[in-house]
Structure formats: structure tokens, C-alpha cells
Amino acid sequence: GQQLNQSPQSMFIQEGEDVSMNCTSSSIFNTWLWYKQDPGEGPVLLIALYKAGELTSNGRLTAQFGITRKDSFLNISASIPSDVGIYFCAGSTGNQFYFGTGTSLTVIP
Amino acid sequence: KAGVTQTPRYLIKTRGQQVTLSCSPISGHRSVSWYQQTPGQGLQFLFEYFSETQRNKGNFPGRFSGRQFSNSRSEMNVSTLELGDSALYLCASRRAQSSYEQYFGPGTRLTVT
Numbered sequence: 001g002q003q004l005n006q007s008p009q010s011m012f013i014q015e016g017e018d019v020s021m022n023c024t025s026s027s028i029f030n031t032w033l034w035y036k037q038d039p040g041e042g043p044v045l046l047i048a049l050y051k052a053g054e055l056t057s058n059g060r061l062t063a064q065f066g067i068t069r070k071d072s073f074l075n076i077s078a079s080i081p082s083d084v085g086i087y088f089c090a091g092s093t094g095n096q097f098y099f100g101t102g103t104s105l106t107v108i109p
Numbered sequence: 110k111a112g113v114t115q116t117p118r119y120l121i122k123t124r125g126q127q128v129t130l131s132c133s134p135i136s137g138h139r140s141v142s143w144y145q146q147t148p149g150q151g152l153q154f155l156f157e158y159f160s161e162t163q164r165n166k167g168n169f170p171g172r173f174s175g176r177q178f179s180n181s182r183s184e185m186n187v188s189t190l191e192l193g194d195s196a197l198y199l200c201a202s203r204r205a206q207s208s209y210e211q212y213f214g215p216g217t218r219l220t221v222t
Contacts, residue, residue: 031210035213042199042215045210048210090211094207096154096165097211099151099152100151
């Protein structure tokens with residue numbers, strides 16, 4: 001199945017730094033979602049975006065739905081140790097969901 | 110409100126055996142999807158059930174099958190297990206087939222030896 005291009009693949013940052021990751025697709029989506037997955041657990045939904053250009057925040061997380069509807073980015077401000085994990089983007093047509101390859105985030109205290 | 114639950118959480122099977130995994134969606138959610146997650150392939154869509162009917166199917170062999178019950182609970186079966194079937198199997202639910210928000214369970218870690 002189709003996988004979205006997500007970058008970077010991994011990040012090593014100092015606690016307190018801001019983080020940015022993005023996702024691109026050759027297809028248009030109606031919705032973009034961002035998930036976080038801890039080791040051995042299922043992905044947890046962080047943010048859902050429904051309109052092109054939409055900017056949505058959830059605490060220290062901010063995500064945007066690209067104008068072309070083919071991309072999205074996620075920012076994490078002032079990172080803390082518990083932000084460690086793998087972040088996935090997902091695009092949805094309503095019928096199916098397509099997932100990015102994930103960004104592995106390591107936060108160094 | 111309880112989240113998506115999956116049982117068992119861990120399973121070890123031998124090649125050639127079959128296995129059944131279970132998923133209970135969030136209360137009120139009627140659509141259940143199954144995914145296979147491996148380090149090399151990422152999240153791969155297996156199938157989706159809504160109102161006890163399979164609505165979408167990914168590119169997996171016929172050894173992978175599923176069903177959904179009238180209470181929206183779902184089971185996934187894998188027959189004639191192969192070593193390559195070792196993976197984290199994730200179940201996800203959404204309120205309706207047209208809903209855009211999908212919620213995942215904790216997964217079942219299947220190891221085939």
C-alpha cells in the first residue's frame with residue numbers, strides 16, 4: 001500500500017529544544033492525523049486536521065494541514081523526556097488511511 | 110470511556126499453526142480495522158470491517174482473514190503461520206466508516222518460531 005514520505009527518519013535533540021517533522025504525499029487527503037507510538041504500544045492520536053491551511057495546537061504540539069492538501073507538519077516546542085517515541089503522520093481519504101514511515105525522536109536530558 | 114482493547118497482548122506460535130487475535134473497539138464505534146506493523150514495512154493495512162461486513166482489504170494473502178460480530182468486536186485469524194508473520198498486529202476503531210479519526214489499541218505482539 002501507499003506510504004507517505006515522512007522526514008526526518010530520526011532526531012536526537014536536547015531537552016528544551018523545539019522539534020519539527022513533516023510528511024508529504026503524491027495524493028490529496030481530506031484529513032491529516034499525527035500519532036505518537038511508545039515502544040510496545042499502539043499509536044496514540046495527537047492531532048487531527050480537517051481543512052487545507054488549518055493550524056491546530058494541542059499543548060506544546062502544533063500541526064498544520066498544507067495548502068495543497070498533500071503535506072502536513074508537526075512541531076513540538078520545548079521538548080521534554082517523555083516526548084521520546086515514534087511519531088507517525090497519516091493521511092485519510094475517509095475510505096482508507098495511509099501512514100508515514102515514522103520519525104523516531106530521542107530527547108537527551 | 111474505555112479505549113480499544115486487544116487480546117492477547119503477546120503470543121508465541123510455531124510455523125504452520127494458526128492464531129486468532131481479538132479486538133474490542135471503543136464503545137459506539139462500529140468500524141474496526143486491522144494493521145500489521147513490522148520494522149521493515151511499517152504500518153500495513155490488512156482489512157476493515159463495518160456492520161459485520163468487510164469493507165476494505167489490503168494486499169495480504171488469503172491466510173489472513175477476519176470477522177466482525179454484531180457487538181462490533183472483531184477477530185483476526187492467520188492460518189499456516191510463517192516466520193515472516195511475526196509482527197505487532199494493531200486494531201483500530203472509528204465511529205463510522207466515514208469518520209476521519211481512528212483510534213488504535215495496544216496491539217498483539219505475535220512471534221512465530
